[in-house]
Amino acid sequence: MGLRPVLLNRRVAGMASTSLALALGVATIGLLPAATTTAAPSAAVTADEVCDDQTGTLARAKGGGAATHDPNQLTIAQVHQREAEFADILQERAKRVGQRMLNTQAAVATVTIPVVVHVIRRDTTRAGGNIPDSMIQSQISVLNQSFSGATGGAATAFAFQLQSINRVTNSSWYPIRQGSTAERQMKTQLRQGTKSTLNVYLGALSNGLLGWATFPQRSLNVMDGVVVLSESLPGGTATNYNQGDTGTHEVGHWLNLYHTFQGGCSGSGDQVADTPAEASPASGCPTGRDTCSSSGLDPITNFMDYSYDSCMYQFTSGQATRMINAWNAYRAA
Numbered sequence: 001m002g003l004r005p006v007l008l009n010r011r012v013a014g015m016a017s018t019s020l021a022l023a024l025g026v027a028t029i030g031l032l033p034a035a036t037t038t039a040a041p042s043a044a045v046t047a048d049e050v051c052d053d054q055t056g057t058l059a060r061a062k063g064g065g066a067a068t069h070d071p072n073q074l075t076i077a078q079v080h081q082r083e084a085e086f087a088d089i090l091q092e093r094a095k096r097v098g099q100r101m102l103n104t105q106a107a108v109a110t111v112t113i114p115v116v117v118h119v120i121r122r123d124t125t126r127a128g129g130n131i132p133d134s135m136i137q138s139q140i141s142v143l144n145q146s147f148s149g150a151t152g153g154a155a156t157a158f159a160f161q162l163q164s165i166n167r168v169t170n171s172s173w174y175p176i177r178q179g180s181t182a183e184r185q186m187k188t189q190l191r192q193g194t195k196s197t198l199n200v201y202l203g204a205l206s207n208g209l210l211g212w213a214t215f216p217q218r219s220l221n222v223m224d225g226v227v228v229l230s231e232s233l234p235g236g237t238a239t240n241y242n243q244g245d246t247g248t249h250e251v252g253h254w255l256n257l258y259h260t261f262q263g264g265c266s267g268s269g270d271q272v273a274d275t276p277a278e279a280s281p282a283s284g285c286p287t288g289r290d291t292c293s294s295s296g297l298d299p300i301t302n303f304m305d306y307s308y309d310s311c312m313y314q315f316t317s318g319q320a321t322r323m324i325n326a327w328n329a330y331r332a333a
């Protein structure tokens with residue numbers, strides 16, 4: 001499917017221990033939804049995502065991970081638990097503010113999110129992770145275009161404003177290792193602002209990952225934020241994934257979106273009605289892909305799938321509604 005061998009190798013080399021650890025972690029809390037797929041064998045080497053139950057963290061990666069053994073999806077039980085809490089908070093808020101917050105339509109930008117960017121670097125060279133300000137500014141532009149609907153999707157309520165760039169030289173945080181003690185130390189020392197502040201950590205990432213994110217939680221958790229491969233920013237070196245859509249995808253999680261393939265073909269999937277069900281992550285840009293018998297082709301152009309950056313360009317209005325409801329429930333001041 002055109003994945004760069006170097007990236008594939010990097011992912012495969014790091015997969016064994018990661019998969020084992022994750023499989024063990026997931027096994028302690030129950031079943032994995034049985035992923036069914038009609039994808040060709042070559043598509044089994046695809047982007048991959050992991051779930052850390054401790055922090056609710058999601059990670060996006062390229063390469064590795066067979067689609068039939070995907071430890072990255074949330075379990076059905078995890079989704080049910082999160083959705084029950086989400087509904088409770090919305091109801092509480094509706095009572096408090098005296099208006100119905102469910103199904104709020106978000107047609108225009110009404111929330112400008114302050115963004116603090118932490119550049120984690122080994123040294124002051126580009127190879128050491130010291131990307132220029134221009135790439136970060138381009139990433140902010142990509143977020144604004146993606147979330148405004150300017151790239152062809154639904155307009156969401158959100159705009160983004162760069163507040164500061166914090167450059168940190170620390171070889172023990174480079175690469176950033178998902179779920180590590182070092183990651184927690186890094187975030188404990190660096191995170192700024194409130195629940196409504198988007199903290200973005202940029203750097204080299206372990207195991208070929210493109211990024212990961214935390215879902216919103218009732219109380220501010222120091223782990224809150226998104227981690228993004230610095231070379232996935234616009235102008236970066238991550239071939240097929242260097243137009244800034246990893247940033248958009250991870251911020252989608254930060255605003256409470258699941259993957260379009262969450263839950264596969266059955267059940268309520270990603271909890272969004274206007275994203276057709278999808279059995280497994282898409283890889284590359286497979287036009288006409290249709291992995292579920294329910295209506296609608298797979299939403300391969302959605303930011304919450306795993307397609308190439310050149311392939312994904314939209315959120316749906318259902319996702320926009322879910323995000324503003326989640327903002328009001330979890331992150332609004």
Ligand SMILES: [Zn+2]
Pocket residue numbers: 049058059060249253259
């Ligand atoms: Zn994801």
